[in-house]
Amino acid sequence: MVKNSPSKQERLRWSRERLLDELEAAEKKIELQSSQLIQSSTGSLSQVQPQFSEEIKRFWGILTNALDAINEAVVLYDKDKNLVFANQKHKEFYPDLADLYSKPGTSLRDILTMRAKTIQQSEPDFDLDGYVEERLKCKSFVREERQLPDGRWIQLSSRRGRDQSIITTRLDITRQKEAQRALELEKVKAQEANAAKSNFLATMSHEIRTPLNGVLGVAQLLGDSDLGDKDRERVETILSSGKTLLAIINDVLDMSRIEAGHMELEETLFDFKDLVSVIATPFQSLAEAKGVKLAVKIEDASDRHLLGDPVRFRQILWNLLSNAVKFTNHGTIRMGISIGSTLGEKTVVQVSVEDSGVGIASDRVDAIFDAFTQEDNSTTRKFGGTGLGLSIVKILVEMMGGDISVSSKVGVGTRFDINIPFAKVSETEIKRLTQNSSSEFDCLAEEQQSLKIIVAEDNSVNATIVISFLEKLNHEVRHAENGIEAVRLASENWADLILMDIHMPEMDGVEAAHLIRSTVEIEYVPIIALTAEAFTEHHKKFREAGMEDVITKPFTENRLKEVVGKFGKKGRF
Numbered sequence: 001m002v003k004n005s006p007s008k009q010e011r012l013r014w015s016r017e018r019l020l021d022e023l024e025a026a027e028k029k030i031e032l033q034s035s036q037l038i039q040s041s042t043g044s045l046s047q048v049q050p051q052f053s054e055e056i057k058r059f060w061g062i063l064t065n066a067l068d069a070i071n072e073a074v075v076l077y078d079k080d081k082n083l084v085f086a087n088q089k090h091k092e093f094y095p096d097l098a099d100l101y102s103k104p105g106t107s108l109r110d111i112l113t114m115r116a117k118t119i120q121q122s123e124p125d126f127d128l129d130g131y132v133e134e135r136l137k138c139k140s141f142v143r144e145e146r147q148l149p150d151g152r153w154i155q156l157s158s159r160r161g162r163d164q165s166i167i168t169t170r171l172d173i174t175r176q177k178e179a180q181r182a183l184e185l186e187k188v189k190a191q192e193a194n195a196a197k198s199n200f201l202a203t204m205s206h207e208i209r210t211p212l213n214g215v216l217g218v219a220q221l222l223g224d225s226d227l228g229d230k231d232r233e234r235v236e237t238i239l240s241s242g243k244t245l246l247a248i249i250n251d252v253l254d255m256s257r258i259e260a261g262h263m264e265l266e267e268t269l270f271d272f273k274d275l276v277s278v279i280a281t282p283f284q285s286l287a288e289a290k291g292v293k294l295a296v297k298i299e300d301a302s303d304r305h306l307l308g309d310p311v312r313f314r315q316i317l318w319n320l321l322s323n324a325v326k327f328t329n330h331g332t333i334r335m336g337i338s339i340g341s342t343l344g345e346k347t348v349v350q351v352s353v354e355d356s357g358v359g360i361a362s363d364r365v366d367a368i369f370d371a372f373t374q375e376d377n378s379t380t381r382k383f384g385g386t387g388l389g390l391s392i393v394k395i396l397v398e399m400m401g402g403d404i405s406v407s408s409k410v411g412v413g414t415r416f417d418i419n420i421p422f423a424k425v426s427e428t429e430i431k432r433l434t435q436n437s438s439s440e441f442d443c444l445a446e447e448q449q450s451l452k453i454i455v456a457e458d459n460s461v462n463a464t465i466v467i468s469f470l471e472k473l474n475h476e477v478r479h480a481e482n483g484i485e486a487v488r489l490a491s492e493n494w495a496d497l498i499l500m501d502i503h504m505p506e507m508d509g510v511e512a513a514h515l516i517r518s519t520v521e522i523e524y525v526p527i528i529a530l531t532a533e534a535f536t537e538h539h540k541k542f543r544e545a546g547m548e549d550v551i552t553k554p555f556t557e558n559r560l561k562e563v564v565g566k567f568g569k570k571g572r573f
Contacts, residue, residue, distance in 0.1 A: 072171050073154075075101070079164035081108040081136070093154070093170055108166075109136065119149050145173065153177040202535055205253055206503070209246075209532035210459060213554035216242040217465030220557055224472075246554060253534050254315075254392050264536070265399060269425060270310040272349065273298055276337055279314055283321045292328050294321075299338035306347065307423035312396050317351065319389040320416055324355040327414070331356030346401075346421035354415040360408035368406070369394045451475045451496040451564065456486035456512065457530065458504045462553070466499060466530065469557045473564070483507030487515050490522050497567060500547065502531040510545045517546035526567040530555075 064085060067074050073090035077083055086101035096118055100106050112135050116128040142158040151174075158168040219238040227235065254263070280296045287294040306313075317335075324333045333355045339347060360368060368390050397404045402420035453475050457463040467477050478494070480486040482504045490498060498516070502509040513527050529542040532553040539550045548567055551559060 072169050074170075075168050077108055077166040077168075081166065082106065083108070083111065084165070090170065093148075093172075112136065122149055201253060202533070202538075205249055205534050206532040208249055209534065209553045210462065212242060212246060212249075213532065214459070214461035214465065216246075216554040216556075217462065217469075221465065221468055242554070250534070251389060251392060258392070258395055263395075263399065265309040265312060267307060267423070268310055269305060269307055270313075271304055272306050272310075272313070272337070273304045275310055275314055276317065276335075279317050279321065280335065283325055286325050287328075287333060290325070290329060292325070292330060293332045294325070295332060295334045297334070297336045299336070305425045306349065307425050308400065308420075312400065313420070316393050316396055316418065316420075317353075319393045320351075320353040320418075323389060324353055324357065324414075328355040328357035331413070345424055347424050348419050348421050351418045351420070352415060354413065356413040359410040359412050359414055360406075361410055362408075365406055365408055369404075452494055453477050453564070454480055454486060454489050454495045454498045455530075456480040456483065456498065456504065456509065457501045458482055459501075462501075466560065469560050470564070472557070473561060475564070483509060483512030486512045490516050490525060491519065493521055495522075495525055497564065498525055498527045499530045499551070500527050502529060502533060502542065510542065513542075513545040513547055528563055528567060 064087070067085070067087040068089075070087070071089065073087065073093045075083070075086040075090045083101065083104055083106045085104065091098040091101050094101065094115065097111060097114055100111050100114060109132065112132045113128070116126070116131045119131070120126040120128055139158070141160075142156065145153060145155050147153050152172060153174045153176075155171040155173045156168065157170075158166060160166055216239060219235050219242065222235045223232070223239070276296065276298055280294070284294050321333075321335065324335075333353070335354075336350075336352045338350050370391060394404050397418050397420060400420050402418055404416065404418045406414065406416050408414035453470055455463060455466050455470070455477055457466065457479070458481050463479055463481075467479060470477050478489055480489050483500075484507045486498065486500060486509075487507070489495065500509040500513060504512075509529065509531070516525065516527065517523050527547045529539070529547045529550040530553070531538075531542070531550065533539070533542075534552055542550055549563055551563055
């Protein structure tokens with residue numbers, strides 16, 4: 001295994017520590033040799049002194065030469081805080097004090113005083129005495145970063161020797177600081193750019209979804225009218241194209257959320273067998289239309305209830321099946337789901353989707369999980385799509401703690417395997433889910449009573465669509481063109497339910513909801529957001545304003561019927 005080379009800063013730190021160790025070793029050696037010289041001397045002290053002095057000079061010369069050669073500033077004071085030595089680099093740090101640092105015996109107080117006077121010239125209010133006294137408090141060990149008056153940054157390290165002498169080193173880290181500051185600025189710029197992109201996508205999503213709701217809504221209304229076969233086929237084409245456009249918009253928004261770190265997973269109890277059955281149904285007809293068989297096998301399992309994010313799990317399966325149907329023109333598509341092994345407190349769900357489609361070249365298999373990438377350029381031209389689906393699938397699987405793998409052969413087909421751990425569910429939680437699902441189903445299954453509903457919507461096309469859907473369901477409707485009108489109609493204590501658009505002139509839906517919730521007579525009325533805002537973090541704000549649920553545009557008649565069935569019974573709140 002190749003090891004990373006040490007950085008320049010690490011090499012300097014190692015050199016400094018080695019130098020300090022050598023200094024202590026030299027001190028010990030001098031002490032030892034001086035002791036030996038004295039003990040072995042049979043002559044007078046004057047005979048020993050020259051030999052002893054020469055030895056000290058030799059060691060001192062080696063040491064000072066080494067200190068002058070390094071790229072780090074070093075200064076040494078004796079136990080009385082008088083200067084012993086300052087190397088050349090240290091003098092370069094303080095050129096105005098170079099003369100003082102060249103005079104051994106100069107007191108640390110005098111040096112600090114001169115340094116403080118230099119600082120005081122540029123900072124008249126500088127506390128000279130406080131600076132000197134603070135610096136004279138030499139601790140046993142100090143390591144910190146400081147900025148000098150001229151703007152340079154240094155890394156300072158100071159420690160006391162065994163004889164209470166003080167050795168201090170300084171390393172110029174100005175370049176590192178500038179590089180760090182540049183990186184921080186780039187990070188801020190990147191975050192701002194990412195936020196701008198997210199805001200742009202949110203705005204564009206809203207602007208696209210609003211007219212798209214009109215297109216799909218009118219197409220649904222046309223589909224319910226008496227049409228000839230040719231006209232019905234044209235309406236179905238409009239709906240199919242609109243849904244494809246909506247899927248593309250959703251993929252782009254999901255990738256934006258992921259890149260911005262706003263994608264959050266929910267933890268909800270759900271029946272995975274029911275979820276799979278609902279997902280597989282629309283793909284059955286799509287596959288049959290192409291002459292392809294879709295076989296779905298769910299292995300018997302006692303744990304059919306899972307605790308996790310059903311919306312994202314559905315999105316994963318939907319993308320895998322959508323790709324399989326898109327790229328398969330003959331043969332069979334097989335989807336298998338089973339409860340695998342347990343992993344601690346988790347239950348692992350194993351999913352496989354295998355098709356007999358066009359396949360993927362071996363050198364392109366890994367690339368299919370990259371954003372905006374497909375197997376090759378001709379894939380986009382022939383089959384369409386953004387190249388985001390599988391990238392989002394991989395990210396979601398990994399966010400849920402799972403893994404995904406793919407095997408493929410050109411002309412033979414492709415197989416995806418995923419393993420996703422879900423939290424185990426207690427019998428009590430399963431019972432609660434079953435009871436809630438049953439009561440909700442009973443509520444929706446009942447013939448819905450006629451309700452009085454306020455529709456607050458400034459867009460005339462969208463207002464026409466939702467009113468038409470509601471009147472078809474035998475509800476009585478009043479239309480408000482803005483938030484002020486919605487509050488006025490609500491204050492008449494007439495409505496059983498309010499469908500509230502968010503972006504409206506004069507008063508938006510959030511402010512209108514706040515006003516309604518603060519009015520005692522009408523605070524109980526259920527309010528449902530009717531919005532083109534697709535970001536879930538925005539949906540939280542709507543709920544905080546007092547809205548019970550959110551219908552995202554474009555919506556279907558069934559979605560509207562479902563929500564009205566859940567919240568439309570007066571007196572339920």
